[in-house]
Amino acid sequence: MDKWTNQLIIFTAGTGMFLSTLDTGIINVALPTLVRSFNSSMSMMTWTITLYTLGLVSTIIIFGRIGDKFGRLRIYTLGLIVFLIASIACGLAVSPTMLILSRALQGVGAALLQSTAAAIISTSLPKKEQGAAFGTLGMLIGLGPVLGPAIGGLLLSTGSWRWIFWINIPFIIFGLLGCRYIANLIQETKNSISINWIGNILLALTSFSLLWSISTLPEKGFWSTSVIGAFLFFILFLLGFLVWERKAAQPILDLKQWKKSAFILPVAGIFVLGGSTSLGFIIPPYFLEEVIHLLPWQIGLFNLSAPLGLMVFSNISGGLIDKKGTCRLMVYGLVLMASSYTILTMMQASWSLLYLVVLLFVFGAGAGIFMPANTSAIMNAASMEIQGVAGAIQRMVQNLGIAIYAAVASAFISGYSERDIAGLMSGIRGAWAFAAVSLLVVFIVFLYGHRSRKY
Structure with missing residues (x-):
């Protein structure tokens, strides 16, 4: 592959990482506006951040494993599509519940993207070029928090809050076009591994319980029933996951x-x-x-x-x-x-x-x-x-x-x-x-x- 194609692979893979960090910065700036627009409360609107994170963290390992089996570029492309649908839905939200659920879907899309972006680079580029590629990827990750508040503030000042989500659309279109072009040039290696569904579910529940406990801690307090209950579920699911992984023929995480x-x-x-x-x-x-x-x-x-x-x-x-x-x-x-x-x-x-x-x-x-x-x-x-x-x-x-x-x-x-x-x-x-x-x-x-x- 020529240098132009290598750069396209890097920036296509980096688009998803950029979007996921851009959206975090934008939503933080927009919280007061969303509270006023929906006549809601800050605690309610904070769930737009919490469920995004929960959706991302609780599913990211699953999608990484699925990407190893069916092809990372294919799963990454699916992530762009899910992120596109969720971004449009966020912008069309007519109630806090619709916005929060759309943000949860956006978190799942971010998991599809983040679980495969680095793997696309590591499996598509020669080893000698991967260091510089990961440097560019890190730069794009850092660019999201830089531009997020600035773009969010500008859009909130000059237009509707809905554009803080619709601004994702042109970036996603670029990513989809890049994926289509790259798919015709590289032959992805797929693995004949079985999907460890029980392990996947246990890991997702483990991550979800831990983050739920952490997310509600500042508001509820350490000794609240919801925080302690979620943490106990975290321990139970973690123990169940570790026991299952030790005997699984193809563990989702190779503990070795x-x-x-x-x-x-x-x-x-x-x-x-x-x-x-x-x-x-x-x-x-x-x-x-x-x-x-x-x-x-x-x-x-x-x-x-x-x-x-x-x-x-x-x-x-x-x-x-x-x-x-x-x-x-x-x-x-x-x-x-x-x-x-x-x-x-x-x-x-x-x-x-x-x-x-x-x-x-x-x-x-x-x-x-x-x-x-x-x-x-x-x-x-x-x-x-x-x-x-x-x-x-x-x-x-x-x-x-x-x-x-x-x-x-x-x-x-x-x-x-x-x-x-x-x-x-x-x-x-x-x-x-x-x-x-x-x-x-x-x-x-x-x-x-x-x-x-x-x-």
């Missing part, structure tokens, strides 16, 4: 993979990366609104700091993978992320905003260096037969990290929200410290693995 440091370390790293990144989106807006009293558009511009760093350095990192190696690049990325968050644990209300912008940009740069190398490491640690599952694991674990760390950050902040500014800043520093410690722990593990040549 988890014994390899070349696989489990990057998976642990992407969990912490996802969670730490979520704090960068949650804490600064709260600080800027409650302490500094900035306007919404000013907060939106400020929140571009970390995504810009991620987008710029993802492209740089992708070109260095073959020269520096995945583990070394991940160590470099962790140094930057851990350093910036460690400094943020000393954050004061009197800090200069420029100081905060620089620290968040440094964190984003570290995330940008880390992510392409992480994707490459996870995909290379898995066999070619389970590339879809490997890519799905990365995205599922990252989304779980986002959900769990977001709940922790909310707990820290809400615990001080009714106190004075000094108390609020203590809660903010506690949330930064939680993320900084987890980044430092992962950094030490990666550094040991690199120096001992175990990874």
Whole structure:
């Protein structure tokens, strides 16, 4: 294949990743508008985010496995179609229930896309070109959070809120045309594996129960019946899944993979990366609104700091993978992320905003260096037969990290929200410290693995 075709494969696969992150940023900006338009409540509208995440995380491994069996490009194309239908339905919603259910369907479409995007690259491009390709993929992932709030704010200011969903349509059409063109050029390898339906269902229920418990924790409280009940179901379903997988002829997750440091370390790293990144989106807006009293558009511009760093350095990192190696690049990325968050644990209300912008940009740069190398490491640690599952694991674990760390950050902040500014800043520093410690722990593990040549 020529260079143009390779670029088309990369950008076609990246379209789905871009859309899923773009929609997250847009919906966050639009929540107050949706509350007014439907004469609803913020707690009700928040379900547009919660069910999207639940639909994504609880089905992504299933679709990764199905993609390995029937062809990743075919499942990816189906994901674009589902995302298109859901986006149109979201824009046509006439009630909160219709919008929330359409967002859940959109989450399923995002799972179809995210579970197969990286596998399309790893199975279609030569190995020597995959590092740069994963760098471009990381750049497109970072571009979504950058453009999401800006596009959302513009559409809400100049037109109807419905266009925040219909804006997806031209991107989806591009992706569908790209898929059709690529399908005529590449011969996808399919695997004669059986679909482990019981394992799939147990894994989906496990993920759903965990995320339901996490999502309702900030509102209901830790000791509420719904939170404890959902967590108990999570434990039961997880135990059932592990027991079933040990005896399954073709397990949905090859548990032997988890014994390899070349696989489990990057998976642990992407969990912490996802969670730490979520704090960068949650804490600064709260600080800027409650302490500094900035306007919404000013907060939106400020929140571009970390995504810009991620987008710029993802492209740089992708070109260095073959020269520096995945583990070394991940160590470099962790140094930057851990350093910036460690400094943020000393954050004061009197800090200069420029100081905060620089620290968040440094964190984003570290995330940008880390992510392409992480994707490459996870995909290379898995066999070619389970590339879809490997890519799905990365995205599922990252989304779980986002959900769990977001709940922790909310707990820290809400615990001080009714106190004075000094108390609020203590809660903010506690949330930064939680993320900084987890980044430092992962950094030490990666550094040991690199120096001992175990990874």
